[in-house]
Amino acid sequence: MGIDVGRPAAPDAQQGTGRSSTRRLPRSAWLVLAGEAVSCGGMGLTLPFLLVYLHEQRGIGLGAAGLIVASIGLAGFVGNPVGGWLCDVVGARRVAVAGLLVVAVGAALTPAVRSTWQGFLAAGTYGLGIALAAPARGALLALVVPVPLRGRAFALRYGLNNLGQTLGGLIGALLVVASPGGFTAIYLVEAVTFLLFALLTVRVRPRTNEPVGRSPGGYRQVVGDRPTRAVLALIVLVVAAGYGQHSAGFTGYATEGAGVDAAGLGLAFAVSTLVVVVAQLPVNGWSARIPRSRTMAAAAFTTALGWAVALVGGAVSDSVWPFVVAMGLFGLGATAFSPVVAALVNDLATDDLRGRYNAAFNLTYTIGFTAGPALAALFLSAGYPAAPLTVAVVVLLGAVLLSLRLGRLLPASVNLPAVQNHRGTQ
Known part of the structure; x- marks a missing residue:
């Protein structure tokens, strides 16, 4: 394990x-x-x-x-x-x-x-x-x-x-x-x-010598670990339905389905960037006090809510503001999700397989960023601009359930390390 x-x-x-x-x-x-x-x-x-x-x-x-x-x-x-x-x-x-x-x-x-x-x-x-x-x-x-x-x-x-x-x-x-x-x-x-x-x-000096050499487990051990396998699957889902739709499904629906112009789209993306920068410290402080599984669930739900706001807003009004709000919610979800999963994978890793664990982590992003836009392109080319975000909402809600399920698979020392370490001092 x-x-x-x-x-x-x-x-x-x-x-x-x-x-x-x-x-x-x-x-x-x-x-x-x-x-x-x-x-x-x-x-x-x-x-x-x-x-x-x-x-x-x-x-x-x-x-x-x-x-x-x-x-x-x-x-x-x-x-x-x-x-x-x-x-x-x-x-x-x-x-x-x-x-x-x-x-x-x-x-x-x-x-x-x-x-x-x-x-x-x-x-x-x-x-x-x-x-x-x-x-x-x-x-x-x-x-x-x-x-x-x-x-x-x-x-x-x-x-x-x-x-x-x-x-x-x-x-x-x-x-x-x-x-x-x-x-x-x-x-x-x-x-x-x-x-x-x-x-x-x-010039970097690791705290301890790296246990380099031939590991008997390899990638088989990484994917054979049930909690790690669940985390990697969750990342693929959230990246494909969240990050992967940022410049694909969202942009396609905004421009083709709702008629948002380039200026409005630029405003929405600017708000997303601003939220990431401004929300970083408070979101990190909040997420450090709750289980990581709940943070990931909240991030997936927030992103799903953003895409739902865009879908509903585009269907009932000509305003750009639903899309601005959607990008703000996306930025908030991304701010909560990415740092947590990176630390989580490294807490699950053993030192002799740390490189492979990080490779698997990065590969999930590669898969998500490839699959998400590809799926969006299929729907957009077929003339269904709302379909990518609709599917993304369903996938993200599934990711919420998987995140909560993950809370029962992860050891407490990994799921909420701050509280566990505090208890260890009492």
Whole structure:
């Protein structure tokens, strides 16, 4: 089993539930978090504009350009499992550095793209590097942070990453508008951000030696653990029906089904980003005091409520405000869900399989982000703009029930570590 129910309790003062716990994070954790924030700023610079760059600046057909962009995510199906295995064999820090260097190469190749095959080469290199590094990045943060502070560290990571991507997107837009050479600049800057992350990672020192080598269990042990299997299934459902509809089903229904214009859509997305940034601290404080299974259930329900508001609002009015409210609810659900599941998977993991656990975690996001938009595209192309969000609401309500069921599968030390650690001191 990938569960350690015998971890020693920690003093309540060491819990990841407040600002004092943030100050208690070790130096290596801040190195990882700083690298994450900087590199996410680099990603924010470029990813929103990659399709436009390939099509308008390099003359690649829209269909081919879309496939090139999609190849970044598809690389995860190969890179995530390989990256997780390598983490457990040679160590998370080494794999993280190698993956980040591959990402930097892919970003640096992008300004040189002049044909379709070159676009696939650059995007494939970039996506493979992201996929290889992703399990290592999660494993490394878990290894440098004491168990009681793990939830706080992953919550902080989520907030900083979102802030970095938001600021990067704003700066990228300014650079692209200001000069025709802005596209070249943003990809080179992005390459530098990943090089910086690699340099910071070299300086990271895990609290204990990583138990690298050949593990007899492998991925079979990861998926053979019933609570872990349930958590991974839950993540796929929530990502496909929540995150996967953010720019697919929601956008399709808003524009095709309800006639929302680009300005209204931009306002809705801006509100979502604002909610993520503003709600981060209060949501994290609230979620630290209740079982993680209930936090995940609340996140799935909040997202379902958001999609229901959009569906009803689009059917009964011409106003953009139901869609703005829906995006706000989506942002609130995402803020509660992502940090909790990242910490939960790492609490379920054993150190000798931590890379593989994080690989499985990242692969669930890859599957969800692939399946969700694909399903939405089928409904939209068939002329049913409301169908993707309707199905998503049903799936998310099912995820609520699965989350509550999960509360009976998880050990108390994993489901509510703060309360368990406090009891251990009495």
